[in-house]
Amino acid sequence: MNNDKIFITGVGIISALGNSFAETYKSLLTNQINPDKINFFDCNINKPFFKTNLTDTQSSSQMRTKELADIAFFQAIDQAKISTYSKPDTIHRKLKIGICCGTTVASQLNNIEFYKQFREGAIKSYDPVKQYLAGNISESLVHEHNFSGPGLNVVNACSSGSDAIGIGMSWIKKGICDVVIAGGADELNIVPIAGFNSLGILSDSLCKPFDKDRDGLNLGEGAAFLVLEKKSTAKIRKAEILAECCSYSTAADAYHLTTPRPDGLGLSTAIEKALLNANLKKEDIDFINAHGTATKNNDAVEGQLFKKMFKSNTKIFSTKGYTGHTLGAAGAIDAVLTVLSLRKQWIPKNAGFTNEDPDIGFRPVSQPTNYNAKYALSTSLAFGGQNSAIIFRRV
Amino acid sequence: MPEKQTLEEIRERLKEELIENLSLEDIEPKDITNDEIIFDENGLGLDSLDAVEIVVFLQRIWGIEIKDMEQSREILVSIDTMANYILENA
Numbered sequence: 001m002n003n004d005k006i007f008i009t010g011v012g013i014i015s016a017l018g019n020s021f022a023e024t025y026k027s028l029l030t031n032q033i034n035p036d037k038i039n040f041f042d043c044n045i046n047k048p049f050f051k052t053n054l055t056d057t058q059s060s061s062q063m064r065t066k067e068l069a070d071i072a073f074f075q076a077i078d079q080a081k082i083s084t085y086s087k088p089d090t091i092h093r094k095l096k097i098g099i100c101c102g103t104t105v106a107s108q109l110n111n112i113e114f115y116k117q118f119r120e121g122a123i124k125s126y127d128p129v130k131q132y133l134a135g136n137i138s139e140s141l142v143h144e145h146n147f148s149g150p151g152l153n154v155v156n157a158c159s160s161g162s163d164a165i166g167i168g169m170s171w172i173k174k175g176i177c178d179v180v181i182a183g184g185a186d187e188l189n190i191v192p193i194a195g196f197n198s199l200g201i202l203s204d205s206l207c208k209p210f211d212k213d214r215d216g217l218n219l220g221e222g223a224a225f226l227v228l229e230k231k232s233t234a235k236i237r238k239a240e241i242l243a244e245c246c247s248y249s250t251a252a253d254a255y256h257l258t259t260p261r262p263d264g265l266g267l268s269t270a271i272e273k274a275l276l277n278a279n280l281k282k283e284d285i286d287f288i289n290a291h292g293t294a295t296k297n298n299d300a301v302e303g304q305l306f307k308k309m310f311k312s313n314t315k316i317f318s319t320k321g322y323t324g325h326t327l328g329a330a331g332a333i334d335a336v337l338t339v340l341s342l343r344k345q346w347i348p349k350n351a352g353f354t355n356e357d358p359d360i361g362f363r364p365v366s367q368p369t370n371y372n373a374k375y376a377l378s379t380s381l382a383f384g385g386q387n388s389a390i391i392f393r394r395v
Numbered sequence: 396m397p398e399k400q401t402l403e404e405i406r407e408r409l410k411e412e413l414i415e416n417l418s419l420e421d422i423e424p425k426d427i428t429n430d431e432i433i434f435d436e437n438g439l440g441l442d443s444l445d446a447v448e449i450v451v452f453l454q455r456i457w458g459i460e461i462k463d464m465e466q467s468r469e470i471l472v473s474i475d476t477m478a479n480y481i482l483e484n485a
Contacts, residue, residue, distance in 0.1 A: 022464060025447045344444060370418075 005246075006169050007395070008226050009239040010080025012072035012183075013336045015222030015323040016050035020075055025340060028348040029368075033322060035206060035218065040064075041190055047202045050220030050324030051188055062134060065106040068223040068329075069137050069185035076181060077145075080227035081237040095233060098149030098177040099138040100168040101225075102160025102184035103328035104192060106135045106153065112191065137185060149177045155328070157382035158291070159250070160184055161224070162331030162390055166248030168228050178233050183225030183332035192327060193219060199258060207294035207325075208352035209318035210303055210364045217293040220324020224332035226339070243339045244393040246280070246375070249273035253385030259297050260381050264305035267379065267387040271309065274377070274389040283311055285391070286373035287347065289338045291381045292318025292364070293325050294352065298381055303360030315371055316364045317341075321351025331380040335390060338376045342394040346370050400485075405478040408456070416452050417445050429475045446471055453477070457485040 013020065016034050017027040026032075035048035054067060082097070114128030134140055138151035150171070154164040161184025168182030196202050196219060203216035228245055251273065253266035260267070275282060288310065290302050306316055319330075319337050326333055341347050350364035373394060380388045400408070410424035419439065431438045434446070441449075446464075449471055453459040459481060461467045470480045 020464070022443050022447045025444055026451060029448065029451045340444070 004173065005231065005244055006172055006228050007231055007234060007244050008242045008339055009229055009234045010076040010078070010082070010227035011225070011242060011336045011339055012075030012079070013222070013224040013333060014052050014054070014068055014071045015224075015326060015329075015333055016052060016220055017322055019053065019071060021336070021340070024337070025344070028322065031349070031351075033206065033351055035324075038188060038193075043190065043193060045193055045197050045202070047197070047204060048206055048218050049188055050218055050322075050326075052221055063106055063131060064187035065103060065185050065223075066134055066137055066140060068187060068221065069101065069141070069225075072183060072185065072223040072225045073141060073181065076183070076225040076227050081239045082179070082227065095178040096149045096176070097147040097179045097181065098168065098171050099141045099147065099151045100154060100164040100171070100180060100182040101138045101141070101152075102154045102156065102162070102164035102331060103137060103186055104155060104157060104160060105186050105189040105328070106137050111135075149180070156386055157384055158325070158327055158330055159380035159382035159386045159388040160328035160331065161333065162248070162335070162378065162380040162388040163250060163386075165226060165228070165245065165332065165335055165390055166250060166388065169245060169248055172228060172230065179227060179229040181225050181227050183223065184329040185223035186221055186326055186328040188219060188221040201295050203294065206352055207320055208354070209290070209292035209294040209320050209350060210299050210316070210357065210360060211294070211353045212355040212357040214294045214296065214299060217295055217320065218324040220326045222323060222326045222329045222333055224329060224336045226332065226335055241395050243342055243395055246391040246393050247274045247277035248388070248390045249277060250386065250388040253387065255385050258383050260301045260387075261385060262301060264301045266385055267301065267381060267389075268305055268309060270387040270389040271377065271379070274391050278391045280375060280391065282309055284375045285310055285314060285377045286371065287315045287317070287338070287341060287376040289334045289341070289376060289378040290316055290318045290364075291330070291379050292320055292350075294318070294320055299357075300359060302379065302381065303357065303362065307361045315347055315369065315373070316362065317347050317350050318364065321353075322348070331378070331388065331390075334378045334380070335392070338378045338392050342373060342376055342392060345372060345394075402478055402482055405481050406474050409474050409477055412452050412456065413439070413449070416448050417441065427474060429478075430473050432473055433471065449477075453481070457481050459484055
């Protein structure tokens with residue numbers, strides 16, 4: 001059985017918390033919360049956003065999402081000691097390496113300029129087409145690094161990052177890949193900003209996950225990747241094992257386009273299947289890195305389910321008060337922060353939380369907390385009623 | 396910020412802070428030598444996340460700001476390299 005286990009040997013992250021794993025940890029230790037305004041395109045929606053410090057290159061063929069993905073991707077492969085294209089004789093040539101990336105903006109929304117030109121009756125240049133091709137992040141990364149495995153983008157709204165990790169795990173289990181670099185990336189883009197604004201769920205202030213007075217989410221941007229593999233391949237490269245990626249599961253509510261099913265049946269099904277796949281009981285979960293977007297509906301459904309399902313001393317936390325909701329990157333960013341939490345046996349405070357919601361009935365981690373945890377759960381809920389759960393183990 | 400400390404006082408405080416902040420078990424200040432490479436497997440065996448915690452407590456206690464990882468690689472080598480940097484810059 002031990003041979004089937006999948007481990008994490010590299011992580012990379014960029015978000016409003018910083019441009020690396022270490023910077024992210026430093027920002028969390030010093031409680032840095034840095035909302036900002038959008039300055040890289042015209043945006044008259046004056047809400048707080050969580051953007052990275054990536055400057056706008058205004059590149060016509062390179063998407064901002066791909067630039068974010070590149071930063072996190074390089075960190076992850078560097079930590080996992082996977083060579084890049086410039087060293088063709090190295091060990092990774094012999095490994096089948098696949099890439100699976102969750103996103104929302106890169107694949108479906110990257111051709112705004114093309115649509116604009118099309119509606120105006122003339123395609124003025126091939127730049128939008130080039131951008132469309134570059135918008136396939138995984139395919140681009142596979143080619144750029146000359147990897148031999150598959151490249152797949154997962155566009156499954158806000159659970160995309162978690163689902164990409166789950167699909168990556170399945171590739172290893174089925175023998176399709178030796179190593180999978182899985183994660184997610186999304187930029188702050190006018191289309192989701194306008195969409196979320198129209199839905200009336202963007203908060204005017206900093207978001208307050210699980211708080212009684214929460215009034216909506218803040219959007220953010222970022223990217224994160226995890227290198228997944230079995231111990232046998234990690235050993236060849238002398239890559240350090242950071243954590244075990246125990247199991248993944250997903251289940252759909254089939255309830256509403258944007259609202260999660262109130263009784264949380266889809267989410268509980270995903271969690272129970274993930275526990276079953278990992279041969280664990282719900283009492284084994286010490287820490288939950290919740291989706292926790294700070295919308296009324298999301299936090300009520302998640303919170304009430306966690307209260308009902310898990311032991312009372314389970315630590316619950318949402319990253320969104322630090323990173324905003326990074327959509328297709330969120331599940332991957334949460335995964336990297338869960339690995340960080342397990343490694344340091346430490347949880348930052350749930351930024352934005354002040355008052356307990358009686359309809360939820362628990363307090364998330366309200367102060368930085370040292371703890372003793374073996375297993376952690378990360379949940380992602382998406383429009384369309386998708387619910388995904390990943391379980392991690394400290395090593 | 397504490398009053399101007401001697402090199403020896405800074406070394407001792409550094410060792411105490413390392414043990415406390417990084418939860419180093421079964422290690423006492425006297426077990427850490429001044430020139431020991433702290434990130435060496437044969438030394439304290441610290442990792443990059445521990446380095447972040449050191450950067451944070453150097454700033455909290457001595458007001459030392461280390462801006463990037465490149466700079467931290469030169470300073471966070473041993474008790475002596477850190478203590479000398481603090482002595483000169485705090």
